[in-house]
Amino acid sequence: MDGNQFPMADSQSQDETSLEDPALGEKSMEDTEPDKKSIEEPEPGENTSQDPESEVKRTDKEQEVTLEDHEDPQKWPHLKKSYYTLGVGLASFSVTVAASMITPGTPEIETKFHVGETPAILTLIVYVLGLALGPVIASPISESLGRAAIYRITPPIYMLLTMGVGFVDSFGGLLVLRFLAGTAGSPPIAMGAGTIADMYAPSRRAAPLCLLISTPFLGSGLGPVIGGFAAYYKGYRWTQWSTIFVAIAVYIYTFPMGETYRNALIKRKAERLGIDTHEPPMKDMLVQLFHVTLVRPFKVPFLEPIVQVLTFYNAFTFSVLFTFFAAFPYVFGKVYGFNTWQSGLAFLGIGVGVVLAGITGVLVDQYMYQPRLRQAIAEGKPGLPPEYMLFSAMLGAPAVPASLFWFGWTARSSINWMSPIIAGGLFSWGSVTIFLSAAMYLIQSYGASYGASAMAANGIGRYLMSGAFPLFTIQMYETLGIGWATSLMAFVAVLLVPIPFVFFKFGPYFRRKSSMIQ
Template identity: 30%
Template sequence: MVAPALANMATGLGIRNAVVSQLTLTIFMLAYAIGPLLLGPLSETSGRSPVLLASNVFYLAWTLGCGLARNKAELIAFRFLAGIGGSAPLAVGAGVISDLWAPGERGQAVGIYSLAPLLGPVIGPLTGAAGVVGVVGFVFIRETYVPVLLKQRQHHVSRDETSGSNTSESLMTRLRLASVRPLQFFVTEYIIMVVAIYMAAVFGVLYILLSTYPKVWTQEYDERPGIGALNYISLGLGYVLGSQINACSSDAIYRCLLVRRNANEPQSSAKGEPEFRVPPMFVGSVLIPIGSFIFSLGSITCMQSMQAYVIDSYAEYAASGLAAAVLLMHIAAFGIPLFAPYMYDSLHYGWGNSTSRRLKKMAARSVHHEEPVSLGGRSEPDQASESTAIRDGGYGWVVVFACFVQTFWVNAWTGSWGIIQAALLLKSSMRTTPASTLSFVGSLGLSLTVALGLACVWLAGVIGARWSSLIGIAFFGASTLVGSFTVSNIGGLFMSAALYGLGGSLMFTMSNSLPLQWFNDRLGTANGLVKLGGGIGATVMALVVQQLIYKVGIAWTFRVMALTSLASGIPTALLIRERAPPSSSSIDMSLFRNLTFFFLFVAGFIGIFALYIPSFFLPTVATSIGLSSTTAAGVMACYNACMALGRLASGIACDKLGSTNMLLLTMALNAVTMLAIWSVASTLAVLIVFAALNGIANGAFFVTMPTAIGRLLGPHAAPAGIGMAITGWSVGDLLGNPIAGFLIAATHADRANSIVPYRAAIFYAGGTAAISTALVLVARLRMDANLIKKF
């Protein structure tokens, strides 16, 4: 009802900011996220009826307050309080359905129940824009919650004062326990997390659609507000049609699967599963991205299926379960539309809606992975994986895929920072900032990615690899969001880099240690595939970032990275599983008694000083010798593509030729390409040759070094050894690029069409790579003097 009147309300209350205008609409949804967390558990202790009736009164009172609001602050506050009262049916309704209907009959009940909150935003604009206010009378609701009914009956039987005091005391205990139940479900229950993520994506896109509908029809098509509101009819028809189709099909599918599941058992003992509610969701997730009518049909199908699934899964605690499941959904509906005006101003309606569609499709993949789940929060395969997992195969390849996505985003940031850095230097507000300062921003992120390796190993031992990866991708998304709001503030960029370092460290460490638990003979191939994700991430995002900066600017480039990383990283992080129980041991200094490990550790410590210099300075070198920024981005893309190729090829070669042998070849090629090719790269052809060969060598290092350490120390000691090695890289990550930047500044790198000012930095990089090569050679000779032998 508010959406069509947003413009009139903004004028009447003096609201000039588009975000504040959207906030008056979406603040209601924030209350919908918070209210069920309180009211759902309360209905499981005090009963459904009192909560619903009291909430209705609360809602009506504050809705009247909205009509009497005299300024934007009062309107936003009253809308929030009205939302608290209006949120009760969302959680309590699920409990009522669980109370009154058997599992095989809940489909039609959920169909009618879930249709009401979705038709509200559709019918509301039609009546609200015409000035019609609906007055809804109270419905006499009877209690349905069995435990409360039993207690009421017991209270009537026994009315002595002792029983009354004990009941009062137990009520406070039950309230305290029930109030934390939704958050406990959200944190510990895998199915709740998956459902919450998917419902958040669906509702976020839905409320972008709802909040921008008036502007599309009234401004783009010059329709009057009353006529423009009629376009909501397509959404309403889709909701009604989808609700009725899914209501009938859901119960039919449930009964069909129940018969198939219990074909050899008596009908009286047949038992269904919550997963029987999932099949219609597959159809709905395909329909949503197509159009508004089909979007509404698809979203109502998905919504009903997920609500029925949660109700069947948690039965007695359905209210708390659904309160946890809708938490992210309503936070998304509150927050995402706030950015809609800026998104459509930058991308316009075509690309803006395409971005929303792609976000929805990526989130859909999170519910298309089936995994048995226990109510203890840890999946059953997790508990049994120690004894049932097959080495060098099986679920290990799923873990490799999850690590692939994690490394994709870790390297997406580092691979595109050089392009972002070049774009920042062109901004008027950043032209006085030295290039060495901006390169230090990138180095800070890189150094933290590896500096916290030991802490990440310890944390994974405490909370597990899955939660460590989830926290990592959350920090990564936060870092890019912070960067989007601080593109003209060097301090904000340092904050963004620090957040990236925290998140990247967790993702990078997990992706290096997890393959060791699942692979032995094919460890190199597994590591190669994992690191291939980083190479592809750097390659693809370098091209994407270049185009996004040109089309929508640096700020929106960061925001697109945030949305896509969270939408793809969270679902895949949920796939991560450990084969063995996590160990909290993160450091073992006795490993340095093994001199071979010591030489490998020092080789990595020194060699890392050189490895990121090409990725940071190739674009500026290219422009310095007279190439265009577009050509420079192409050279960078070639470098990143060859780095991806080097990661995959070196992983396979490690299994064939030996991981230490491949590490030796990798560092030698790094040194030779820098000293002999990059130092004379004054033309495009020579620069491309360097980018290709050095990219292969650079990418291979991040596969061969962990694989060599893993095979040297064995699966038990390798996580600590790899964590220590990664932490040792932090010094080079932090100082390597700034040292190169200072050397370039000291040799006056502003000379156009020349490679000469960069040679001091190039020789510095090549020299450190050569020292690292010598140390790897010493380690290899300690294994066996025959360099041809596989080691």
């Protein structure tokens, strides 16, 4: 999970390009302005098209208040930026690891609460739905309080709700508290990309964004590993205590992090200097926030074929990952006789694949994208078209069906258990590289505001589809068998392989036909 990587998010200054779930920052205030440098000197290669709904005029606040170098996150020392970047990644990891950590405990949940296998898996699904809802709440709060307040306030609430999950003695209460815990935990994920955008210029964001986008997937992959040991030796409640231990350690690390959101920093400095910031009426703020966080993300996919295609592609690969949360214990238990913690260890392959995908994204940026960007600038061009963001996806797309066929037909007792584990790692590598490219492509194509809405729509599609897949996973594997059940998903993946290649070839044509790309 991405964290989505999760779609709805807080407002950005216009020079920010941020990713959701994943987590995507959303520009939501019409008075939000870029600094002078961002107006006069756009970053090479950045899409400078203006969103007509977000065109704004310079405010008195930015005319009268400027940030000193030590106050401006863009000018912080590299070491300080690295500290904050790691903190954002850890925050995303701590929340997403909790989503899948409970899955090894579902057999005990079935016994304790006298429910079937499908209802028990709802403990995973409702948490993910909470992750999707939380940013809608965090967005208006961060608009007035800034990012730092959200990073400090929401984790304790999330930990208290997680504690409630561990203590509750009714299945209904368990599901409600899991949903609320996901809702309370999600805001740091939603604001993560915005925090990166606060500190790094667009041409310098690739590496930190690869780290940020990878950590939710890594959390999802390692959750069953930790949860497998906790559930096997201590019971499912200890999956929740383990979640809290991880959250406390991360909270200690992130608590000293200060504010990075430029508007909040300027507003606070203006208040210290006694300068009127001319804030818009609260009613206008809420109307605009409602539009960009709720209305526009549902409007974009109906109007934009680019968003429709990439959303379906990301939703499918994300849903297959969720299928594995139910399929791995079934496959490794049935074929290889793995117990709970051993089945959890099988997810290490997925974790390794996620790490390699993040490294791949950084290497592709450094050795494939940046050299071409420098060459384009040397030739007097403003930059590269968005299609050059698809390099990673073109590498990873063939790996998805190949890994699924590999997994399905080598998961048998006559073949060593390492084979399907490695196949799972190849799948996670391919799916994360696709997600990285799709996110960058949407942002570069649609600009800051519509790009945020496009990624929000992308996230909604992922959550809806991935929430449904685990509900029929076991039935599908029991009916079709391991080989054909996995191959069914592989055949769909084969049909999707050409997508990044088609967009690389015909992307300029598709963008010219768009009503939202200037």
